[in-house]
Amino acid sequence: MLGIVYMVIAGAPLRYLGINIGALGIGLSMLGMVGHVATAGCRRADAAIVTMAGALLATALLGAEVNGAARWVNLAGLAVQPSLILLPVLLVAFARTRSASATTGIVIAAAAMALQPDRAMAGMLALCVAILTVTRRDRHTVIAFAAGVVGFAATLMRADTLPAAPYVDQILYSSFDVHTGAGLAVWGGAALMLVPGIVGFSRDPDNRTVYAAFGVAWFAAIVAAALGNYPTPVVGYGGSAIIGYVVSLFALPKLTGGSVPMGGRTEDLADRSPSDLDLFVALA
Template sequence: MPAGDRVPSLLALAIPVLTGAAWMALAGAPASWPLVNIGALVLAGLWVMIGQGPHTSSSRHILALAMLAAMLAAVWVGPVVQSADGHAVRRWFPLGSLAIHTGMLTVPAFAMLAARNRPLAPFLLLAPLLAAWLQPDAATGFALTFAGVGIYHVTKDWRVGAVCALGFFASIAMALRGEVPVTPFVERVVVDTLFANVLAALALAAALVASFVLLLNAIPFDRTKRFALAGTLFGFTVASLMSTYPTPLIGYGAAPILGFGLALGLHGIPQR
């Protein structure tokens, strides 16, 4: 694929990440935080521009199993944060000094794989949803649910629709037992910025909308994949507006940048 065709994918990442990094630098976030996001953008951008998806069914299955293992590993070995009502929350995988949010790292690629494999689509959405239930992580649940809504909108596969219904109610239940303390510049970024600087909040929101529109209409994938990825971003964003969940791409955190970058570089997988 010509590099020029991949530019919309790069813009879908770069616009919100750079906007968020600029706000962090101006608003007094720790100096390393915007640098971490920009570093993740460089890595993700390189993959977006040169990446190729796994071309065999076995390699796609290995990718899906590895991502599911990462989500489950967070439950077993990840750091524990107590929710507001005393539940143990385990969503992060330790990686040196960083704690990687496993849902944001893996769900975009799960959405892409599900959109590309109609026979297995319900299972590729349901398996990470069950892992999110164990964490618990309503943001991941909503992202998977709305990825499924995007796939269902195009394919009208009743099995995907059933997973969407299950995912919605499961996500509501997870939200009731998984609310964690707010970290500035990570969770609820748009909501908190609105009280500090209305123009900055509008700029951050506009950057997310621009990314959503590019994912929905401009990236070089077929309609099912575009809608699945746009639904993923929508689900994560809705969760961050509703409760104390990370705001994707504009907030501090490498996981969503790398996660969407991974998905946007998965070119060349045959449709089934």
């Protein structure tokens, strides 16, 4: 909503506002699928990771190319960036499920980012698996980290010549040229994106690596938008990041057990199954 405030103040076409709102609706409609994957067994989660990585590689090989970069898929006249939709949830899923298959998916994703090439998303992958390696080192995270570093280094070897797109790139700075309120909306919205990871990290010790993966992934996307001509996630025009953010948000652990004090008494949370309605209210 803060991104829409910015675009209204900046005079963006109404079509842009509609696409962002529609992307939010699409993201919410995917919650059921994501909920099942997030609570599925390791085998199904591994298959989901490899499938998403394969889609990213297919984009690099067959996607629409602009100025030497193949990061997009054209759907009904709209340019969709699969990496912004799939890579964050792939990284969150890898933080929850570490196996040979999941690691293979990370290696494929790193290769896809190098081939596209997409320096911002390659940096997201490398930084995220680096944090996972530091917090919980094992054979799988070390291999994933090596693949991430090689993929990111490969993107640095090729010049990124894509120009800035209006209402998409460099808006962390240009929004203040439009109006102070627009700039505050953009920066405020970007900061709010990190709140779920920060709160989850501090209040759910058992799943800190998962929340760290979420927070670092989107922090990397914001930093990339500040440093180069890369999409400003969620608060800028573009539905891919909105869908990706919602999907990765609901891939985080759900409350499944334990107890909390309720006005002097204790409620057993295992007796109340967390519903998507609760999560809709939380998102609102």
